Amino acid sequence: MVLPEQIVGFPPALLLIGGAILIPWCKGGLKSWLMLMLPILALFILVGSPNGTYWSFQVLEKDLILTRIDSLSRVFAYIFCLVLLLGSIYALREEDDLQYCAAFAYAGGALGVTLAGDVFSLYIFWEVMAVASTFLILARRTKASQAAGIRYILVHVVGGLFLLAGLILYVDRTGSTGFEFIGLKTIDSYLIFVGIAVNAAIPPLHPWLSDAYPEATVPGAVFLSAFTTKSAVYLMARMYPGTELLIWLGAVMTAIPIFYAVLENDIRRVLAYSLINQVGFMMCGIGIGTALAINGTVAHAFCHILYKALLFMAAGSVLQVTGKIRCTDLGGLYKTMPLTCLFCVVGAASISAFPLFSGFVSKSMIISAAAHNKLVIVWLMLQFASAGVFHHAGIKVPYFMFFGHDSGIRAQEPPRNMLVGMGIAAFLCVFLGVYPYPLYAILPYPVDYIPYTGAHVVGQLQLLLFGALAFCLLILSGYYPAEMRAINLDTDWFYRISALRFSRLAEGVLNRMNQGSEHLFVTRLTTRAAAWGERGAAGVLEALMVPFWNLMGLSDQRRQQLNDKLGELIRNGVVPLGISIAAVVFLLSGLYFLQ
Amino acid sequence: MGEEMKKELTVFDNPRNVKRFLLFFYGCLMLLLIIDPFIYKHGEFPWEDAPEFFAAYGFVSCVLLIFVARLLRHWVKRDEDYYEKL
Numbered sequence: 001m002v003l004p005e006q007i008v009g010f011p012p013a014l015l016l017i018g019g020a021i022l023i024p025w026c027k028g029g030l031k032s033w034l035m036l037m038l039p040i041l042a043l044f045i046l047v048g049s050p051n052g053t054y055w056s057f058q059v060l061e062k063d064l065i066l067t068r069i070d071s072l073s074r075v076f077a078y079i080f081c082l083v084l085l086l087g088s089i090y091a092l093r094e095e096d097d098l099q100y101c102a103a104f105a106y107a108g109g110a111l112g113v114t115l116a117g118d119v120f121s122l123y124i125f126w127e128v129m130a131v132a133s134t135f136l137i138l139a140r141r142t143k144a145s146q147a148a149g150i151r152y153i154l155v156h157v158v159g160g161l162f163l164l165a166g167l168i169l170y171v172d173r174t175g176s177t178g179f180e181f182i183g184l185k186t187i188d189s190y191l192i193f194v195g196i197a198v199n200a201a202i203p204p205l206h207p208w209l210s211d212a213y214p215e216a217t218v219p220g221a222v223f224l225s226a227f228t229t230k231s232a233v234y235l236m237a238r239m240y241p242g243t244e245l246l247i248w249l250g251a252v253m254t255a256i257p258i259f260y261a262v263l264e265n266d267i268r269r270v271l272a273y274s275l276i277n278q279v280g281f282m283m284c285g286i287g288i289g290t291a292l293a294i295n296g297t298v299a300h301a302f303c304h305i306l307y308k309a310l311l312f313m314a315a316g317s318v319l320q321v322t323g324k325i326r327c328t329d330l331g332g333l334y335k336t337m338p339l340t341c342l343f344c345v346v347g348a349a350s351i352s353a354f355p356l357f358s359g360f361v362s363k364s365m366i367i368s369a370a371a372h373n374k375l376v377i378v379w380l381m382l383q384f385a386s387a388g389v390f391h392h393a394g395i396k397v398p399y400f401m402f403f404g405h406d407s408g409i410r411a412q413e414p415p416r417n418m419l420v421g422m423g424i425a426a427f428l429c430v431f432l433g434v435y436p437y438p439l440y441a442i443l444p445y446p447v448d449y450i451p452y453t454g455a456h457v458v459g460q461l462q463l464l465l466f467g468a469l470a471f472c473l474l475i476l477s478g479y480y481p482a483e484m485r486a487i488n489l490d491t492d493w494f495y496r497i498s499a500l501r502f503s504r505l506a507e508g509v510l511n512r513m514n515q516g517s518e519h520l521f522v523t524r525l526t527t528r529a530a531a532w533g534e535r536g537a538a539g540v541l542e543a544l545m546v547p548f549w550n551l552m553g554l555s556d557q558r559r560q561q562l563n564d565k566l567g568e569l570i571r572n573g574v575v576p577l578g579i580s581i582a583a584v585v586f587l588l589s590g591l592y593f594l595q
Numbered sequence: 596m597g598e599e600m601k602k603e604l605t606v607f608d609n610p611r612n613v614k615r616f617l618l619f620f621y622g623c624l625m626l627l628l629i630i631d632p633f634i635y636k637h638g639e640f641p642w643e644d645a646p647e648f649f650a651a652y653g654f655v656s657c658v659l660l661i662f663v664a665r666l667l668r669h670w671v672k673r674d675e676d677y678y679e680k681l
Contacts, residue, residue, distance in 0.1 A: 262664040263672070335603040371639035379640070383649075387656040403607060410603070455636040459643070462627050463653035469624060470657035472617070481665050487678075489671040500681055 003045065009054025011066040012042035012077065013112030013125055016084070020104035020132075024097040032092050035100065039085035042111070046077050053117050062177045065117025071444040072298065076114045076234045078442070079302045080107060083226040083309050090313050090421030091219035102135035103223045109133075110227035114234050118177040119167040122235075126163060126199075130156035133228060136220030137212050145215040151496070152212035155198065159205075163195025182239040193240060200232035201276050202249050202283060203256055207492030209276060210260070214268040214325075218316035221268055225275055225308045230301050233282045237297055242289025250287055251378045253280030254385035261392035263481055263488050265326045267315045267401060271308070274351065274393040277385060278304050284382065285366040288373055291445035296365025298443055303358035303432055307350035310425035311397065314344035317414040317422070318401055324409070327396075327483040332406030337413050341402040343422040350429040352394030352464055353386060358429045360460065361436035361451045368449070386460075387467040394464070395471050400483065538567040541579065544586055624650075 019038040026034055046069065055066035069077070084107040091099065109132055112125025130153065137149035169188035171177055182189045194205075201209040213224050240246060254277050261273035278300070285297030317340050318333060319325045334341040346357070353359035363386065370379045413419060432439055440447040474480040542563055549559050606612050628647060636644040674680070 258660060259664045259667050262660060263668050334607075335605065338604055368639075371643075374639070376640065383652060384656045384660075387653045388660050391657050391660060406608075453637070454634045455638070455643075458627060458631055458634050459649040462631065462647070462649035463656075465620075465624055465627060466650040466653035467657040468620070470654050470661070472620075474658070474661055479665075480661060481668055484672075485675050486672045487675055488668070489673055489677075496678060497681070 003048035007045055007048075009049045009052070009067045009069070010045050011055050011112065011115065012045060012081065013066070013108045013115065015042055015045070016104050016108030016111060017128070020101045020108065023100045023104060031100075035088040035092065035104075036085065038104065039081045039088060039107075043078065043081040043085070046074065046081065056117065059120075062120065062171075063118055064121050064177070066112070066121055067115045068117030069115065071442075072238060073114050073234065075298050075302060075442050075444070076230065077111055079230075079305050080110050080114065080227065083305050084223070086306075086309060086313075086421050086425050087219055087222045087226070089424070090222060090316075090418050092417040093415050094217070094219055096139060096217070098135055099139045099217055099220060102132045102139065103219070105132035106136065106223055106227055110231045113231045119171060119179055120177055122179070123160075123164055123167055127160055129228060129231065130160055133224055136224055137216045139220060140215060140217045142215070148212045148215035151492070152208055155205075155208040155495075159195050159198030161195075162191050162198065166191030166193075166195055179239065181241065184240065184243050184245065189239075196232050196235050196239070197249075199228050200236060200279055200283065201229055201253075203253055203276075204491040206253070206257070206276050207490040210257075210269055210272040210490060211492055213272040213275070214266050218320050221312045221316060222309050225271070225312045226305045229275065229279050230305055233279060233286070233297065233301050236283065236286050237294060241286055241294060243287055246283050246287030247375065247378055248287070250280045250282070250284030251381040253277065253283055255280075255381055255388070258385060258388035258392055260488055260490065262388075262396070265328055265483050265485060267325050267327060267330070267397055268312065268319070270392055270397055271311050271315060274389060275308055277389060278308065278351065280385065281363055281366050281382065284378065285369060288366075288369045288375070290369055290373065292365055292372065292449060293369035295440075295443040295445050295447055295449070296362060296369055299362035299365060299436075299439055300359075302439060303350065303362045303429070306425050306432070307347045307358060307429050310343060310347035310422060310429060311351065311393070313418065313422045313425065314340055314347060315397070315401070317418050318411075320418075321411040321414050322409050326485065327400035327404075328485055330401045330407050330409070331404040332402070333409060333411065334402040335406075336410045337402070339413055339419055340422065341398065343419075343426045344398050344402065346426040346429055348394045348398050350433065352390035353460060354394075354464060355433070355452070355457045355460060356430070357433040358436075360433055361439070364451055364456060364460070365449055383463065387463050390464045390467050391471055395468060534571060535567070538570040541566055541570065541583060544583060 016038055019034060023031060023034060049067070049069055051070050051074070053065050053068045057064045084103070087103065091103065094100070106129055109125045109127075109129030113122055113129060116122040116125060134149050134153040134156075137145055137152055139145075166188045169186075170179070170182070170192065173186065173188055182192065184190060184193060198205045198208075209229070213221050216224055236246065257273035257276040257280075261270045261277070264270045264273060282297045282300055282304075285293040285300065287293075315325065318330065318337070321337070322330065322333070324330055350357040350359045353363045367379065367382050367386070370382055436451065440449070471480070545562070545566065549562065554562070607616075628650060631650070632646050638644045642648055
């Protein structure tokens, strides 16, 4: 495709952030048109720009590169534009400019991070992403969402500071602002690693995700599920491929969230936990770092963004039309929402990696890479997690929303634009599952992998369906943990409790100091000083006058009169100049003699 | 209202259909078990090639998952307003 030369390599980030500023000024059809055209235009620019760097400047003798397109960043940039388009279709009737602005600035930030060729622009876009995404949570405008939004931004500010500190040390050490493979060696690389790990939700830094995403707006959760974690996956894949630590972090990351997901009552929180689990597969692939593993990671990020967005769209539709999202409140919705149910089942089958659905063609590459490298324990953990994903995201999510016990809710399908958004996402999930070659063609390394072998298909089906059998038997026997209105403590307990204790401590100590000081200085010392100011001066003067009065031989009555008059003069501030001078002279001479 | 009622799907209200669905499901399971020994396998690990390995692993994984999740619930479950009440 031939693009006009001026827009080849134009930073999509600037296009989308510019669009975010424009959107509130447009009305009606123009606004919808703009929201659909911006991601398409960004996609056209990317498709039409050959690999290379564009839009580079020198600022303060450092290179800034706003667009670096190569085989790795290209895939992530494509999928970010695609999911922005799907999310925009889904959000068209939301009629909330705050969300539109936030979503486009957020997507712009994610594309900026993905295409940044230097650490300064990387950091700027990283923070744009953090701030813009917070508004997708705040825009729900509930008390819970306000609190979750504040916790979310605080965590990301901390993560951002780790990244910033690391990047500054990195530039100082290497003398260059460009970045490629960094690897865990020096202090700066560890700081950058932690900064990215916060956004990638690597345990124990993950609970911001399961805390905040379920409180976001209906379309907000769709955007959130795509950008923050996957831009972190991209950076990890660029900076830390082959880092052994990531294999183990990733494996743990696939396993831990599924226990929480099984127990969780809020459907969108179940999806948030399964999101962490899926990113765990990607981290594991990055840690393995072979061509197959990196291909698998990138392919899985691509597929994952689609089916996770689809699942959040389906759950969001249910939330929108019923006002409910807890397993305990839902059930039997397939009766009146068959299309949403169908789309949700497609998303569930994709995330479970059923053959012919998108997860199958990507996740299996990562697991195969683990097997190729003879990582026995990791392989067993990943297979365990695969069965577990089917259990909570594959069965539980559709089952408790659309089947299970009949909640009596007879909500209708969501508006058509939401169905269209879900429909396209569902189509892509099936398409990539059946015919993965267009995706394989854009992966960073040449793909020499055949997903559909007999052993693989049968093995995967056995794993999933016998997992489902376990679900059936456990549900029927009543051993399956019942859905209940409760929360489950996660590692955010530590900082939420610490923050609370700290604020209580500060309240106790600082307020007591404040009260003590007020009592001492305001109540006591000031009144004394005032009283002294009022009477003390008169007392001094009187003491000075007593010898003169004695010399003059005045009567007691006369003395009393003079004394009263003196006090009155002092209080009213109308002391004759002579007295003041006499007092000063007397005081000075007294001091002289004392000396 | 009458029209809306007609639009409802009621497939699974009929216990017979639920039974049929479960029968189909069990049939699939049987089929998978039966064809497994006839599949050419090329696993990286010896146990991958063992007959019915994935069926056993999937089943055991999920039972284990639920077992551990139940234990975890004892430890981490709190009231919905736990943080508000602190």
